[in-house]
Amino acid sequence: MRTIFLLLFLCCGLSAIKAQQLDDVLNRYANEFTNERCYLHYDKSSYGPGETIWFKAYVLKGILPATDSKSFYVDISDDKGKLLAHNVMPMVEGGAFGNFDIPTAYKGEYLHVKAYTKWMLNFDTAFLYNKDIKILAGRPANAKPLPAVIPAIQFFPEGGDAVNGISGKIAFKANDQWGKPVKVTGTVVNNAGAKVADITTLHDGMGWFALTPKAGEKYTAKWKDEKGKDYTTALPAAKTGGVNLAVINGAGKRTINVTANAADAEALQKVIIVGTMHQFKVFEVVKDISSGSTTAVVPTNSLITGILNVTVFNQSMQPLAERISFINNDDYTFKPEFNVDHWGLSKRARNKIDILVPDSLVANLSIAITDVNIDSDSSNNIYSHLLLTSEVKGMVYKPSYYFKENDETTAQHLDLVMLTHGWRRFNWEMVTQKQFPKINYPMDSMYLTLSGQVIGLSPAQIREAGSITMLLPNPNKAPDIINLPLQSNGTFIDSSLLLFDTVKVNYQIGAKNKFGEPLVKFMPGFLPPLAKTMVASGKYNDKFGDTTGMGHHWFWADEAASLLRQYEGALMDEVVVKAKTKTRVQEMDEKYTSGMFSGDGYQFDITNETGALGAMDIFAFLQSRVAGLQISGTGANVQMSWRGGTPQLYINEMQTDADMVASTPVSDIAYVKVFRPPFMGGFGGGSGGAIAIYTRRGDDVKREPGKGLASGTAKGYQAIKQFYSPNYDNFTPDNNKKDLRTTLFWNPQVITNGHDNKLSFTFYNNDISESFRVVIEGITRDGRMTRIEQIME
Template identity: 50%
Template sequence: MRQILPLTSIFIFLFLNSFAQNIDSTIEKYGNDYGQEKTYLHYDKSTYATGETIWYKAYIMNGINAADESKTFYVDWTDDKGKLLSHSVIPVVYATAAGQFDIPADYTGKYIHVKAYTKWMLNFDSSFLYNKDIRILSKANNSSALKSTTIPSLQFFPEGGDAVKGVVNKIAFKANDQWGHPIKIKGIVQDNNGVKIDSLRTIHDGMGYFYIFPKAGESFTAKWKDQKGTVHVSELPAIKQTGVSLQVTIAGNKRNFVVSATPDIAASLGNIHVLGTMNQHEVFKLTKDFSQGNIKGIIPAEDLPSGILTITVFDEHWSPLAERITYINNQEYTFNAEMNVEHWGLNKRARDEVSITVPDSLAASFSIAVTDIGIDTDSSDNIISHLLLTGDLKGQVYNPAYYFSNNSDTISQQLDLVMLTHGWRRFKWEEVTAGKFPKIIYPRDTSYLSLSGKIYGAMPSQLRDAGSIVLIMQKQKHENKMVVVPIEPNGTFHDPSVILFDTSNIFYQLPKAKGLGDASVQFMENRLPPFSNNIAANGLFNNQLQDTAGDSRHLLFADEEKRLANLYKAKVLEAVTVQAKTKKPLDVLDEKYTSGLFSGGDAYQFDLLNDPSAVGSMNIFNYLQGKVAGLQITTGSPPSLQWRGGTPQIYLDEVPADADMISSLSITDVAYVKVLRPPFIGGTGGGGSGAIAIYTRRGNDKAMQPGKGLSNNTVRGYTSMREFYSPNYGTINENDDKKDIRSTLYWNPQVLTNRDNNKVTVTFYNNDISQAFHVVIEGMSSDGRLVHIENTME
């Protein structure tokens, strides 16, 4: 006979089952829709002197994949007081971004802080943003660094999160100084009666562990000595009277776990759930009867991706009880890339060639830095250790690259100490179990920083069918560019084809016929301002140990470069006599402003820069009346033009324009007008009625009169990117007689391989004094695999 369950039991079963399904779907949505990006920056060298340039390349990942959605990258540079020095905005290409920062020549701080992020990363815990302190070399900084006083500290981390009464608890500890460097300690752990429970011994880099078995009412302290023999007493975390203990051990490519609790707690819990997640995705889930107070399990890890596996224990109602992270290293995250020296030339100014080869059809992006082997270096962190370990942990990890030097059992156990002593919390379980998702304040930059804006001070009825806004972009050392962009009903406008770099002055003309003459425009409202919570550069985010000899050699390079730069600036140049035929002023204007089919030819030319009568004209058409034979101009709104039985075409900075637009253009903004006789070959329809080409003033023309001309705003786009200077001594150059003592011989952040080219060779030249080189190559494939190569050439 079939047993019938009570209605309440059925309800509880259905409720818990649906609750579990809700958690599954919530976690899956987190992983798919709220994947969190992380980044790593590769620099050309580890320390810098004042006046030098920091060259860098950023690699961006989302979980185990290259982050190909975000298109803009931000870097904030702050001084030792937290003051912002620069806010770099860089386009992202193939999940990478590259740029440079010039250290002020008068900078006096010991460090410069780097904070790097995408806009998407700001929606989540700021502890996972990229932070680094770059050490700045100077004679004063180097001498003061030796006098620094070490301040030791000791922290305790119960495995699973809490120390629980009535069961065996594993307590990890970490001893370090104020900069995060490990220190050696020794001591004992004792209970509140002074009875010794265990010894306190560091196992690796200031970390270790011990066991306690707390009873009701017990508390514990640690009595320890630092490296100078000073005695310290530290209290252990308070003992929880209820809860469970979670212990995880490493067994090859498996993870064994044990969950235990006192009998009374176990009986009250009934069933418990054990959930494993990686990169915000669920990788395993099990439910077990916990009434006996002890359950064990084995987690096979050979098929999991490398990274942090989080094991969380929940009660029957999915409230978290304990959590532990463990590291999985299956070494599938790398790809084969070989560095070969194709040509040795270590003599003074000799040519060197280095090749990077990858398997066929592998698309990858690399950065390569070549420095003098004698200067200071920092190999404590790299692209692999940061993107696979420290980028997912809170707090500093000392020498993280060490944990990827090999996959031995010893290193696995030492890496497990890192897992025990570092905070990690991508999930807020109270929100996950409630089905809540992060509030997205900063939408992802899925398109590049292009010309955009919004019109203010206009009614919706005015913006509806308003037409287009006319924009003239003025930038030093560049030709003016005019674009006409449609206005959306909400007052916004956007031209994705115009990517902005550096600073531009943008003049704008709104359609007056729609009553928008008094409206204003704000440009680039989606451009992210600097991060408000700036961090002072104090060395906390720098684990590099000082290399006295390397620092001295680096300073020698830098000081000599400064001396030579000042010497060459002061050097009097030899007089050079140039004989040339004098050009007519109109010919100079035509050569400066016109291009293509607009240049030369049979035309009337007008120099408004040097024509005082131009200021008295209302507009261009008023100015041209009576000056061109056969050209009939009837003023009105809009004006009409006739020439040889047709209407001449109008161009503003060689872009087609209409008469209504030109009539509202202030004549003080115009530098040159060229009326091309019919037929104008560059016009549509054969240009049978000629053309009128109007050119606006450029940055080096006479200054415009204040209060006149079009409204304008200064707009900042992407930070200008420069190319690293690498001399070519294979050709004769005027700079060859200058002494060459570069500490960075070569930097290239844009080395690419693909299916058609799996081998790339780079060429660079030695300086005057380096005898050997330190080469660092880092890269990421299109599928998110990583590579780090570090070699010497000597």
């Protein structure tokens, strides 16, 4: 007895230690490896060539807006898989926004959007955001017949595996090759062909039946599709041992039943039931299963809305069964008020709307207003994506349905989704072995600022240089001059300056630039495009056929594209007739030369030559720039030779000597022209050609700052493009154009501060719309979401 008691004590002690170790590992997963997930709100569902796709991204980390990541990436690829854009945007309050201009000549049926943060790439990339956007390329011709539907069915034992001798629930999902649900009926038969269960679709191709597998039996589903065609599919083989896990929904609770056969129950004695949400443990129950079954009732009223992962472990903390269940406590929303302050549904009339967010809420919203008659895809939204589809494997058909109502029927249908989709957060073998994900992509914890690293200097030279001075172009004023200290490894950073677009940076290392032009690598942390792009095949698009709305949109998209082509054509005609402009060197030649000096020759606009400012004299600049001209020595000792002769020298077309030329500062020189031998414009025959130097005049354009300095390119965030919203109260020439916009208004930066929470917006109707669809989506700082869809008519 003493020995048995000691063994039991040791077993309990070991299980307690393992449970504590599991807690420690889970806590580290939750705190250090929390996944991010994202959703994109678009201004509309489909687009024509030449239009702009406007989008707003919302990113969550756990249940709150992701604030650790500072950069968001959106890749656009075409129907051949070619990458068209790699956009990077700064994230604020867990949101980012951008746009993509569809090429006017694009002929593909879809464009593919892949969106992610750098942190998301460390985990299962199958769960990055993917979306195929319909492109209305030309009016549809005679509709091609759709390929024949190819249905398929999959079976999912509850808890992961069916176990011989234990009655369990077998869920199924039937879909066609496009992911659309298929209604099926049939039976399950054993080896002898005897029926053991019926197959009947309950919702969107999904259903379940009870089955008690027997040892030595194999089970087969014989089923029919909607057209009555027969199919046969084998069920997954049952295991000889293990446990069966059943989770039953109830009001404010989940009832968890665990069942094992006699031999397994005696060996297990106890099971540990663990519930996790967003990688945090929310409950743990230890239950005696020695009798063959056990039940745990877990209250869920205090849990957040989302997916609950239920896992059954043995006393050695090895996973035996797993099941996910959706908790909907209706706590994930907030309700802004939407009011129309001024109606203007007639042609080009003014409209004004107000949005009022509840007091004290800091909200980050986006608003899209479109023609109500164009197609609209409401099959997925911010609720369904961030709470459901971004958390499970496999595609969910019309996921927004599960969030329209919070009633018993919807809950039952949503539980079918839970039964037929896998869980992805934990690889329990890694967890129990204290293994953690490998981080190949450090989080973008800083914005894309002016930063980089000097390459090619020794540590001593870096210390001597001390700093880097940079000139950044500023379109509205003189260039910005920025001086930053160099760290010991040559790096530098200005965290206060966010960069947008691609910027040419002129730089100098050290005070006197004594180190020449060492290489500077700007933005070393910039994430390049992913190696693998997605083909825009339509797989990630909810296809509902060519509805009336899509037909209406197709018509106006084609009309808009036609107008755009006409407008571009008019511009091209204007360019051909009027835009025969002269080059800069042609202008300089006409300005400075005369007589025989206006002939053919090598021409150099010194005001725009990058390397001129750093040259000791004009001879040093000309070295190796003119084929056949040999220059050696410096100053008055310069030696020149060209085809056996010595070039003549001129300053402002007056013959001079090398000493005078060498003493003329390069900064005073505007233009240089080198004539091939023989030069007939001067005295003495000119058998060695001539070099004509012209000094600057008072009306010369001053040298651009930074010319002559080393330069590099820094890639910043996507340049911010402003949505064009005409103001028909004020006349502009553009008002004469026909207005066929199907997106009337788009604003991705609707942010409230918790104090002044009423926002007003004005927009104008087009020439064709008689009513509007308003869609508002967004998220608060505490993780609550909203979606408002309202018709103005």
